[in-house]
Amino acid sequence: xxxNLSQLARRQGIDNTLFQQLVFSDSVNSGLxxxxxxxxxxxxxxxxxxxxxxxxxxxxxxxxxxxxxxFIDDGTNEHNANKKAYVCNGSSCxxxxxxxxxxxxxxxxxxxxxxxxxxxxxxxxENGAFQIxxxxxxxxxxxxxKQITDQSSTASNESFQVQTTLAEPILTAKIxxxxxxxxxxxxxxxxxxxxxxxxxxxxKLVESGLRGRGGAGFPTGVKWRSCLEELGFNEQxxxxxxxxxxxxxxxxxxxxxxLEHRPHAVLFGMLMAGLLTGAKTGVLYIRAEYPEAIKQTxxxxxxxxxxxxxxxxxxDFRFKIIKGAGAYICGExxxxxxxxxxxxxxxxxxxxxxxxxxxxxxxxxxxNVETFGSIHFIFSELNSEQNSGVSKYKALxxxxxxxxxxxSLDGAFVHPGIIEVAMGTRLTTIIELAGGFVKGIKALHIGxxxxxxxxxxxxxxxxxxxxxxxxxxxxxGHASIIGIPQSMKMIDYIAHLFEFTALESCGKCYPCxxxxxxxxxxxxxxxxxxxxxxxxxLSDLLETMQLGSLCALGGGVPLPINNILTYFENEVAPxxxxxxxxxxxxx
Ligand SMILES: Cc1cc2nc3c(=O)[nH]c(=O)nc-3n(C[C@H](O)[C@H](O)[C@H](O)COP(=O)(O)O)c2cc1C
Ligand code: SF4
Numbered sequence: 001x002x003x004n005l006s007q008l009a010r011r012q013g014i015d016n017t018l019f020q021q022l023v024f025s026d027s028v029n030s031g032l033x034x035x036x037x038x039x040x041x042x043x044x045x046x047x048x049x050x051x052x053x054x055x056x057x058x059x060x061x062x063x064x065x066x067x068x069x070x071f072i073d074d075g076t077n078e079h080n081a082n083k084k085a086y087v088c089n090g091s092s093c094x095x096x097x098x099x100x101x102x103x104x105x106x107x108x109x110x111x112x113x114x115x116x117x118x119x120x121x122x123x124x125x126e127n128g129a130f131q132i133x134x135x136x137x138x139x140x141x142x143x144x145x146k147q148i149t150d151q152s153s154t155a156s157n158e159s160f161q162v163q164t165t166l167a168e169p170i171l172t173a174k175i176x177x178x179x180x181x182x183x184x185x186x187x188x189x190x191x192x193x194x195x196x197x198x199x200x201x202x203x204k205l206v207e208s209g210l211r212g213r214g215g216a217g218f219p220t221g222v223k224w225r226s227c228l229e230e231l232g233f234n235e236q237x238x239x240x241x242x243x244x245x246x247x248x249x250x251x252x253x254x255x256x257x258x259l260e261h262r263p264h265a266v267l268f269g270m271l272m273a274g275l276l277t278g279a280k281t282g283v284l285y286i287r288a289e290y291p292e293a294i295k296q297t298x299x300x301x302x303x304x305x306x307x308x309x310x311x312x313x314x315x316d317f318r319f320k321i322i323k324g325a326g327a328y329i330c331g332e333x334x335x336x337x338x339x340x341x342x343x344x345x346x347x348x349x350x351x352x353x354x355x356x357x358x359x360x361x362x363x364x365x366x367x368n369v370e371t372f373g374s375i376h377f378i379f380s381e382l383n384s385e386q387n388s389g390v391s392k393y394k395a396l397x398x399x400x401x402x403x404x405x406x407x408s409l410d411g412a413f414v415h416p417g418i419i420e421v422a423m424g425t426r427l428t429t430i431i432e433l434a435g436g437f438v439k440g441i442k443a444l445h446i447g448x449x450x451x452x453x454x455x456x457x458x459x460x461x462x463x464x465x466x467x468x469x470x471x472x473x474x475x476x477g478h479a480s481i482i483g484i485p486q487s488m489k490m491i492d493y494i495a496h497l498f499e500f501t502a503l504e505s506c507g508k509c510y511p512c513x514x515x516x517x518x519x520x521x522x523x524x525x526x527x528x529x530x531x532x533x534x535x536x537x538l539s540d541l542l543e544t545m546q547l548g549s550l551c552a553l554g555g556g557v558p559l560p561i562n563n564i565l566t567y568f569e570n571e572v573a574p575x576x577x578x579x580x581x582x583x584x585x586x587x
Pocket of ligand 1: 211247249328330332366369371551
């Protein structure tokens with residue numbers, strides 16, 4: 001069924017996708033607000049009918065897709081779309097305890113019916129995050145709400161530090177001359193033309209050891225090779241390169257940083273992926289919560305197009321931005337591809353992998369923003385034995401995790417922001433460089449909502465690489481770090497994680513769809529004193545979610561919860577039935 005729908009979606013091409021027609025006008029400044037569409041319920045219904053006809057799909061299919069998203073308006077005004085202001089409810093702002101005031105001020109200004117919620121705006125370095133008229137604000141901006149509203153001010157003086165421990169930065173290096181930057185592509189595309197030559201370049205990428213930065217750490221060269229080999233090289237079949245810029249992990253803003261400040265590094269990586277796989281189209285799926293990233297990337301694409309027009313670069317590769325609509329699961333690659341097609345974005349079983357059957361059923365490479373951002377460095381100075389990007393890249397790290405990693409540090413640090421470090425760098429070194437913590441911290445939540453909760457006593461053991469985190473029972477993920485303060489009750493933090501999963505579950509598999517809601521209920525009842533938690537029941541629930549879920553949303557959330565149950569046993573114990581009472585069946 002969904003394969004047929006992919007084919008139907010394909011008929012109108014990437015410039016005319018059902019999803020973008022459902023969501024927004026292509027206005028990049030509209031943020032979470034759908035400014036150009038008349039959104040009374042009847043008009044919305046009629047528009048969906050017309051779209052269903054145009055795409056030869058059932059009305060239920062179109063409605064099923066549209067109703068999934070937070071920021072698609074159904075015209076009833078009961079939805080979270082088209083609010084005048086949005087309050088960030090991500091984990092970092094929760095830990096910073098800034099949002100009660102933010103909400104109070106916004107409700108006083110706009111009325112409660114005009115204030116929505118969003119997870120998260122990626123303003124984790126400053127916290128106190130909110131959006132007005134499609135622009136994001138944070139830190140002390142909440143004191144200027146009246147000015148912002150009256151003057152339609154777009155300026156937000158966001159500030160965070162960007163640091164690196166590398167003598168030769170890879171991801172944080174400034175790009176001063178854009179034309180010169182793309183010269184490398186020009187040289188490589190002239191030097192490596194035949195399939196054998198391109199395979200040699202892929203060998204170099206594999207040799208560099210680059211692994212995907214989106215969380216799973218899959219070898220990038222292997223992924224690209226698999227796409228190259230699909231349907232044979234140089235056949236007239238379509239292939240796509242998709243950049244996953246749906247950075248939804250609360251605490252993470254490194255992809256946002258790259259798109260806002262180094263967009264050409266990301267475009268270059270996608271261009272090279274096109275050269276090495278035979279794809280001619282690059283699609284950047286950027287979350288609507290990042291309006292500035294969309295704006296800067298759009299500007300960079302215009303600059304790229306100008307270089308093509310001037311014949312500074314010879315390429316028929318083209319880029320397209322697709323703006324998301326507020327669904328965490330769209331960061332999962334198969335859900336993301338269905339989202340672009342205009343289908344309901346639920347997770348698909350793999351195989352087939354996207355490189356075999358991806359966007360519109362065509363071979364597709366999906367990579368994270370940071371993965372693409374590393375490519376220019378790797379392919380530089382290729383002919384130099386000692387000084388090639390490949391040899392310098394693989395020399396960083398522990399041999400299995402190579403190169404550098406961006407780490408996002410939230411407002412719990414004295415110097416919050418982005419830090420680029422070599423893989424293998426000690427976590428304690430990062431904390432020292434960030435100046436330690438602003439106030440008392442009892443744990444770090446690292447790697448997003450599905451990453452582990454690391455108590456202070458375990459910090460010494462960890463280095464920033466995939467192996468160290470998994471060997472010690474945690475997860476590097478996208479390497480965002482949120483400080484959990486002493487004042488945060490761990491029982492509340494678990495309830496928050498379950499609530500997030502229940503809200504964001506795509507509903508494809510029962511362990512996650514039902515399990516997350518049962519978990520949320522269990523903890524809410526314990527917190528309100530209605531019913532203590534039965535530890536055996538909870539253990540069964542977490543095991544079922546971990547082993548039985550189709551993707552890492554339902555399968556991953558038991559990790560931070562189990563970490564808390566292990567390391568903060570004494571703190572959460574009062575909310576549990578005692579072992580003696582569970583043995584005797586007492587409630
Ligand atoms: C629930 C869930 C959310 C995800 N969110 C993201 C995301 O926001 N960005 C991202 O690059 N990868 C995300 N991923 C991983 C992607 O599915 C995919 O592995 C990644 O985009 C591949 O790129 P990489 O090989 O460069 O890491 C997510 C996975 C899951 C299960
Ligand atoms: S684990 Fe959750 S998000 Fe993932 S497929 Fe199952 S229901 Fe969907």
